[in-house]
Amino acid sequence: MKKVTINDIAKKLGVTPSTISRALADNKRVSLKTREMVKKVAKEMGYQPNLMAASLRKGRSDLVGMIVPRINRHFFSNVISGVEEILNPAGYSLLIMQSHEKLRSEVKAVNSLMQNRVAGIITSISSETDDFGHFQYVVDSKVPLVQFDRVSKELTGAKVVNDNYTGAYLATKKLLESGYRRVAHFGGSRLLKAYCERRRGYEDAVKDYFGKVDEGLIMEDVITREAGYLKVKEVAKEGIDAVFCAGDYSAFGVYEGLKELGISISKEFGVAGFGNEPFAEMIYPTLSSVEQQGSEMGRMVARQMIDAINGSGHNIEIVVPVKYIDRDSSGKVL
Amino acid sequence: MKKVTINDIAKKLGVTPSTISRALADNKRVSLKTREMVKKVAKEMGYQPNLMAASLRKGRSDLVGMIVPRINRHFFSNVISGVEEILNPAGYSLLIMQSHEKLRSEVKAVNSLMQNRVAGIITSISSETDDFGHFQYVVDSKVPLVQFDRVSKELTGAKVVNDNYTGAYLATKKLLESGYRRVAHFGGSRLLKAYCERRRGYEDAVKDYFGKVDEGLIMEDVITREAGYLKVKEVAKEGIDAVFCAGDYSAFGVYEGLKELGISISKEFGVAGFGNEPFAEMIYPTLSSVEQQGSEMGRMVARQMIDAINGSGHNIEIVVPVKYIDRDSSGKVL
DNA sequence: CAATAATGTGCAATCGTTTGTATATTTTTT
DNA sequence: AAAAAATATACAAACGATTGCACATTATTG
Numbered sequence: 001m002k003k004v005t006i007n008d009i010a011k012k013l014g015v016t017p018s019t020i021s022r023a024l025a026d027n028k029r030v031s032l033k034t035r036e037m038v039k040k041v042a043k044e045m046g047y048q049p050n051l052m053a054a055s056l057r058k059g060r061s062d063l064v065g066m067i068v069p070r071i072n073r074h075f076f077s078n079v080i081s082g083v084e085e086i087l088n089p090a091g092y093s094l095l096i097m098q099s100h101e102k103l104r105s106e107v108k109a110v111n112s113l114m115q116n117r118v119a120g121i122i123t124s125i126s127s128e129t130d131d132f133g134h135f136q137y138v139v140d141s142k143v144p145l146v147q148f149d150r151v152s153k154e155l156t157g158a159k160v161v162n163d164n165y166t167g168a169y170l171a172t173k174k175l176l177e178s179g180y181r182r183v184a185h186f187g188g189s190r191l192l193k194a195y196c197e198r199r200r201g202y203e204d205a206v207k208d209y210f211g212k213v214d215e216g217l218i219m220e221d222v223i224t225r226e227a228g229y230l231k232v233k234e235v236a237k238e239g240i241d242a243v244f245c246a247g248d249y250s251a252f253g254v255y256e257g258l259k260e261l262g263i264s265i266s267k268e269f270g271v272a273g274f275g276n277e278p279f280a281e282m283i284y285p286t287l288s289s290v291e292q293q294g295s296e297m298g299r300m301v302a303r304q305m306i307d308a309i310n311g312s313g314h315n316i317e318i319v320v321p322v323k324y325i326d327r328d329s330s331g332k333v334l
Numbered sequence: 335m336k337k338v339t340i341n342d343i344a345k346k347l348g349v350t351p352s353t354i355s356r357a358l359a360d361n362k363r364v365s366l367k368t369r370e371m372v373k374k375v376a377k378e379m380g381y382q383p384n385l386m387a388a389s390l391r392k393g394r395s396d397l398v399g400m401i402v403p404r405i406n407r408h409f410f411s412n413v414i415s416g417v418e419e420i421l422n423p424a425g426y427s428l429l430i431m432q433s434h435e436k437l438r439s440e441v442k443a444v445n446s447l448m449q450n451r452v453a454g455i456i457t458s459i460s461s462e463t464d465d466f467g468h469f470q471y472v473v474d475s476k477v478p479l480v481q482f483d484r485v486s487k488e489l490t491g492a493k494v495v496n497d498n499y500t501g502a503y504l505a506t507k508k509l510l511e512s513g514y515r516r517v518a519h520f521g522g523s524r525l526l527k528a529y530c531e532r533r534r535g536y537e538d539a540v541k542d543y544f545g546k547v548d549e550g551l552i553m554e555d556v557i558t559r560e561a562g563y564l565k566v567k568e569v570a571k572e573g574i575d576a577v578f579c580a581g582d583y584s585a586f587g588v589y590e591g592l593k594e595l596g597i598s599i600s601k602e603f604g605v606a607g608f609g610n611e612p613f614a615e616m617i618y619p620t621l622s623s624v625e626q627q628g629s630e631m632g633r634m635v636a637r638q639m640i641d642a643i644n645g646s647g648h649n650i651e652i653v654v655p656v657k658y659i660d661r662d663s664s665g666k667v668l
Numbered sequence: 669c670a671a672t673a674a675t676g677t678g679c680a681a682t683c684g685t686t687t688g689t690a691t692a693t694t695t696t697t698t
Numbered sequence: 699a700a701a702a703a704a705t706a707t708a709c710a711a712a713c714g715a716t717t718g719c720a721c722a723t724t725a726t727t728g
Contacts (some may be wrong), residue, residue, distance in 0.1 A: 003475075004683055016708050021686060029705060051449045053684035056386045056713050063429070072415045079405035084405065084432055093446055095397070095428050098418055098643075112427055115385045116397075141337075207395060252616055279613035282586055285414075294406075339714055350678050356714060387714035390683050468698060673726065682716085688709105695704070 004045045005222045006074045013041060024049070055117065064305060065095045065113030067106060067123040069150075071132055075294050076124065079148065082298020083122060083305075090306055092119065097261025099126040099130060110134040120144035120305050125152060127192060144308030148301045151317070158304035159296055159317040164194050164274075165288035168201025169271040170324035174288065176209045179244035180270040186222035186231060186254070195223075196276060198246045222246075236261055242270030242330075247319050248277040248289055251329075255283065271329040285328035292322055336381045347375060357587050358383070389451065392646075398639060399429045399539050401448030401457040402442060402486075404555060408611055409628050410458065413482065416632020417456060417639075424640055426453065435459040444468040454478035459486060461508075462527060471575040474574055478642030482635045484526060486650070490494025491640035493651040494631055503625035504658035505606040506578045508622065510543045512665050513574035514604040520556035520588070529557075532580045532608060557581075562587025570595055576604030576664075582623055589617065605663040619662035656658045 006020040011053050013020075014035070022030045023038035030038075055061035064087055066078045084094050095118060097109035106126045106274050111134075113121055113226045121138055125147065132154050151159040151268055175183050185202045188195030203213045217240065222231045228250030232243065236258065245251040251273030254263060263269050266285050273280060276291035340354040349368070356374035364372075364576030389395035393651075400423055402410045418428050431443035438457040440460045448453055455472055459481065461628060466488050472479050473490055484665045485493040509517050518538045537547045551574065556565045562584030566577065570592065585607030589599060597603050600619050607614060610625035612636075631654045641647050 003684095018686080018687075018709080021684095022707090025686090028704070034706080048449050049447070050390070050451060050453055050684050052386045052390045053713090054686070056384070056715090057388055057684080057686045059713070061386060070415065071405075071418065072408070072411035074406070077411040080430075081404065081406045081432065084430070088431065088446075089443075093429050093431070093450060094428050096414075096418070097413065097422065097427065108422075111382070112422075115382050116427060117384060207429050210676075253702060273390055277618045278611070282613045282617050337714095343713075351715075352717075355714095356677090359716090363676065368676080384714050387683090388716070391714080391716045393683070403688090631673060664687080669728105671727085673724105676708105677722080677726070678717090679718105679720075680709100681718095684712105686712085689707075690710100691706100693704100693706075698700095698701070698705100 003050070004047045005050070006047075009038065009042055011046060012045070031273060032082075032215065060118075060119050060174060061117050062092050063095050063116055063118045064092045064309075065097070065107045065109075065116070065121040067097050067099055067113070067134040069099050069101045069124060069126050070321065071096065071098050075149075075180065075275065075292055078177070078294025079124075079298040079301065082300075084298075085295070086299050086302035087305070088304075092306075099129075101126045103128045103131070107134045108187050108247050110138060112151060113285070114138065114141065115277045118143065118311050122146045122305055124147065124148050125150040127189065137295060144313055146301055147303045148297060149194065156315050158301075158314055160301045160304060161318045161319055162292050162297065162319060163322050164197035165201040165204075167274060167324055168198040168244065168246075168321035169205045169288055170286045171288060171330070172202045172205035172275070173209070174324070174330050175242045175244060175270045175272055178242075178270055182217065182233065182240045183242040183244060183270070184217040184219065184240045186228055186243055186245040186250050187218060188223040189221055191334065192259075197245050200243050201271075205241060223250050225249045225253040225256075229257045232257035233261060235319055241268065242272075244274075245319065246274050248273035248275040248280055251287055251289070252279070255287075265328060266328050266331060270331075272291065276323075276325055279322065280325075282329065287323060288327045288330035290322050290324050293320060296320060307318035337384070338381045338406055338475060338541050339384070340381075342371065343379060344383060346379070347372065360655055365393060365650045370421065373434045386505075393451075394453050395451050396426050397429050397450055397452045398426045399431070399443075399450070399452040399455040400429050401443045401447070401455065403433050403435045403458060403460055405430065405587040406434050406560045409483075409626055412626075412628025413458075413632040414466050416629035418632075419629070420633050420636035421639070424636075425433050426628055426640075428499060429527075433463075435462050437462045437465065441468045444472060445599065448472065448475065451538040452477065453643050456479065456480045456482065456635055458482050459484040463525065473485055478639060480635055480639045483528060492635075492642060492648055494635045494638060495651060495653055496528065496631065496654045497536040498531035498611070499538075500579065501608060501626075501656035501658055502532040502580075503533075503539045503622055505608070505664070506536045506539035506620060507543070508658070508660060509576045509578060509606055509664050510539065512576075512604055516551065516574045517549075517604070518551040518553065518574045519580040520562055520577055520584050521552060521554050522557040527586065529580050536578050557584050558585045559587040559590075563591045566591035567595060570597060570603070575602065576606075578606045578608075580608050581592065582607035582614055582621065585623070586613070586622055589621075600662050600665060608657055610657075613638060614659075615661065622659060622661045622664035624656050624658050627654060630654060 007016045009020045010017045023035045099106040145157040148160040187199045232254040273289040276289040280287040282291045340351045344354045358371040362628045433440040479491040480492040521533045566588040607623040610623040614621040614623045
């Protein structure tokens with residue numbers, strides 16, 4: 001079963017390949033009659049265009065590359081899903097690679113994508129990345145680069161980020177309004193802007209309530225379940241009665257620590273997380289958290305990419321709203 | 335900044351493009367000296383091979399297509415991750431599409447991948463798919479097809495599935511050994527083999543224990559959280575004292591139902607799930623479940639694909655072992 | 669030293685499209 | 699009815715690599 005090409009169709013119809021090509025592309029330069037005939041015959045013959053040939057000739061492909069730290073992370077897989085949702089109907093296919101948070105892998109991925117002559121690259125930068133040469137190369141090559149979540153200001157092109165600030169602000173505010181008085185913050189790495197923003201949201205909420213922030217209540221790099229567990233056991237006895245965690249996993253660690261200490265979550269100690277992992281509403285008590293709307297973010301990212309490919313790209317930072325989800329862990333009413 | 339081609343390198347070195355091509359491919363027909371020189375200059379000039387041109391000429395690309403129902407499902411994203419882990423170092427890139435459980439999308443995805451002349455297609459069939467013409471077309475086109483998890487015997491090529499049977503058997507067996515006497519089964523669709531296998535595992539475990547199976551204890555299509563919740567409220571009063579669910583989500587629904595009914599999980603009523611979702615060890619009491627080892631499965635799938643691409647593909651079904659994880663929900667010792 | 673083999677490189681066609689320009693045909697305008 | 703404009707199709711050169719075959723040079727052999 002040999003692959004049928006436009007030349008085969010041309011031969012069968014007694015016209016030239018160029019006419020076939022134009023007919024299939026609905027070019028008005030070929031008569032409507034011919035166009036219909038060509039399409040009919042093409043379908044009959046089971047013609048499948050060879051996108052590689054087309055891309056080679058056109059100088060760009062219909063592939064969009066995407067590099068994320070890990071595919072199997074709730075947030076990232078949601079973004080991917082959203083991107084795909086928009087990109088596919090627009091005629092693009094997604095080439096996905098993961099960096100595993102390693103700069104080396106990221107560089108390799110970029111090269112691989114560039115060799116495939118992708119129409120653009122979407123990425124959320126690895127946490128290890130401190131040199132942006134590989135991405136700068138993308139930009140210099142005039143290949144659209146759209147960043148999301150973990151973005152670098154050093155690189156031009158569209159950026160799409162969550163409204164980490166507001167999410168953190170709202171989560172913290174609710175803890176304060178529920179009556180907790182010494183609300184701590186378990187943050188992430190200061191190197192990642194997302195965490196800085198969450199911290200800022202926390203600080204401003206506290207400031208707006210008390211007029212000042214107690215720096216002693218802020219702990220950095222407490223982002224894993226284990227870290228949350230250890231840290232809360234360390235500080236819970238020091239008069240702290242609530243914590244806003246920069247991630248749901250550390251919040252769950254806090255749950256474990258508190259249970260071990262015999263401290264009642266919600267009644268005696270408020271907790272809020274960030275990310276709204278699926279388990280947030282399944283644990284007891286249910287965990288207040290901030291939903292990141294990954295799919296929505298992915299859709300925005302995809303739209304930016306399409307614009308950029310079409311030459312109407314903007315060098316802007318888009319902030320996607322987040323949703324604070326109030327559950328039992330942050331209300332004293334339990 | 336114009337893209338540099340092998341012709342540019344050839345011109346600079348005063349040789350022909352063919353020599354460059356061979357040198358870069360480490361062909362012994364060009365002298366070691368020349369090869370090294372070419373590579374050095376290529377690097378200096380920032381040469382990035384054009385994979386589309388190469389693929390066009392060679393008649394096949396280094397892209398592997400993958401179609402899954404949903405990217406953002408824990409299990410699938412793990413498989414993708416595993417596939418990528420093996421395929422990338424081997425020089426292949428992954429083109430991912432989701433079917434959203436729709437036949438139409440699946441067909442579109444297949445066409446899109448075929449047009450991109452992928453070297454092979456990996457897929458887990460949509461639950462809606464009852465016609466396999468699109469995949470048969472892939473097989474007929476001699477494009478390797480590797481199926482996983484949701485496979486069809488109608489299609490030739492490697493298949494990789496979980497040992498659903500054993501996982502279900504072990505989970506059920508543990509419930510019986512813990513002393514529960516009327517163990518029900520909340521299963522999935524009979525159309526999907528995976529669920530049939532889980533049911534079979536349940537049945538055999540019960541048979542081995544009691545000598546016979548009470549068909550009345552088996553409920554089909556109870557796979558969502560909502561369904562589990564409703565069903566357990568309906569049947570818990572009928573003397574049932576445990577349930578093996580074909581999925582963790584329905585198991586969680588069972589938790590909700592039981593809590594509402596005031597029935598103590600584990601002490602009075604045993605529960606086991608399937609899938610080992612992240613929340614399984616975070617809920618109270620922790621949920622016994624069967625881990626599917628998605629990444630491992632992905633790695634196996636990728637290896638099968640590489641074999642198939644290299645012409646040494648087997649038309650076999652590989653069974654990947656699962657891991658029963660015993661937690662509190664299925665022991666009366668709580 | 670002639671004949672043969674081995675080695676390294678060049679030539680040119682090819683993969684399947686796209687597209688600028690040319691040409692042939694038809695239609696419209698004056 | 700001749701000139702101009704519009705329409706439809708053909709021609710041929712790309713795009714950037716790969717590869718069978720030919721050729722030239724050097725090394726090996728009898």
